[in-house]
Amino acid sequence: MSKNGSPFKITRYISIVKKEIIQIKRDPGSLAIALVLPVVLLFLLGYAVSSEVENIEMAVWDQNQTSASRDLIKSFENSHYFTYHVNAVSYQEIEGMLDRGEVSMALVIPKSYSNNLTKDTASIQILIDGSNPTISKTALSNSKLIAQDKSIKLQMEQLNQLGAGEMVQPIKGESRVLYNPNMEVMKFNIPALIGLIMQEVILILTAFSLVREKEKGTMEQLIVTPIKSSELILGKLTPYVGIGLFSFLFVLVTAIGWFEVSIEGSMTLLLVLSMLFLVTTLAMGILVSTLAKNQLQAMYMAFAIILPSVILSGFVFPREPMPYIIQILGGFIPLTYYLEILRGIFLKGVGIQELWTQTIILSIFTILLCVATILRFKKNLE
Incomplete structure (x- = not known):
């Protein structure tokens, strides 16, 4: 076993990355969840979730x-x-x-x-x-x-019949709707759905990562190696970053091609900030995995995060009318800031100047979650 003072070694980190890639290949079901489920959910929720009432x-x-x-x-x-x-x-x-x-x-x-x-x-x-x-x-x-x-x-018809001429309104309002002139609900919902779906899928996928090691008995093999906690956590995180990015791009192409949602802002900025959110969500999933004793507990913990995110992040209900204490609780949810980023780039075309607050907060979340995960993980079978 390694000593606590041993330095971080890139070779051990790469070994964990390779091991995790091999394990993912042996579990095609998890890979299908990451690649197929987001698109399926986008179609289902894209047409089902609408605040506009018609007919x-x-x-x-x-x-x-x-x-x-x-x-x-x-x-x-x-x-x-x-x-x-x-x-x-x-x-x-x-x-x-x-x-x-x-x-x-x-x-x-x-x-x-x-x-x-x-x-x-x-x-x-x-x-x-x-x-x-x-x-x-x-x-x-x-x-x-x-x-x-x-x-x-x-x-007006009665006045015209009486020969009174056209009725003149004392006040004439001239309005102009910015960013979404036709006020299409789909253009507002689809960007948020991308963030919600990516959080759900990636969180559930990674929440089972370390738990699966415990249940399959492979954790004992890791205990006798000189691998450090940071090397193991980051090594497990890296392959899922790639999977999450590919899944995000797949969903993004579907949203643009099928739902005809355009990106008014910078695609580069969208990709960079989406990568930041993916790392945040992956770190959250790994943290859940370190806390759970088995996959059932991991699933319950994941849903305990997902359900408040749907309600408090501003996805379903606007946050402004919520009580102040509820708004504060919503501020502890990373999805809250990512939804503001998505809607800002998709609809308003804003840049980093307008999104720097959300970017800094997401970065803080990422650092804190990664540190908490590394500190929480212990190479033993508690």
Whole structure:
């Protein structure tokens, strides 16, 4: 066994790297996880994860049955937020469909709708299933906008008929959306998905590394060698850096080619900072591997890291509205800063000047995790 004061030797480090490469080749399942699973997850989550609500099923009870009421219904249909699901004939039928979840919204047009349009104000009723806040908020806001837009158009028609001329709005707002002009959700989600998927796959893959040595009994062979902890940890880390980089490039090409997500910033900067995040995640996985006694424990620990990352990093929910203490907890997650890097380079085209804070924090995470892993590892069978 080596003495604690023996220097780091590159030959021993290279030997561990070669040994780990041979072990990876003998385990094609792990290699498939690293190369195939990220792309599969990108396709599944790329189409499944979306905060944009469209095609809300809508029931209509049209008691008026006039061209005016049909024109109002057409206004709802023409928007991509609502889909005309079924005609209803009573409140009981509408309530039944809402109870069963067949529709999320109902539009009720009274008998006096067309007559009231020419006199004063015509009322309509909108019933919304509020059990799902995301859908209900979208349905409520857009139904109000459609009704308001329809009201303005009718007022303009009435003024034109009276010869009053065109109605002039006292305030005219001119807006311009930067970075993502069409506000496409896919362009916002795909870069973040790349970071999330790479963390999940690489973390799980490396979390089993040292545990596998213990369970297969090969740890005893390492104990009687002069290999130092730093040589073993770095030697095991190196092959997975290459695998992680290749997997990242594979996912990146898929995102650009299939999902048509463009990179507005520097590709070189993206690769460099992605490499930094990969090393951070690999070090985290190796640390889990040193803490776990078996592969089941390693899996539980890995998921204990992954699940908070999904919620607190800003991937699903924006971090700004979160309570301050929750924002602080999210600051201890490396994925939080990598998502800011990805979205900054993909969407805004920013450079290192705008991302130096995230880069420094990720570098600190990498150093601390590598040091903690080396200190934690002991060449014995505890």
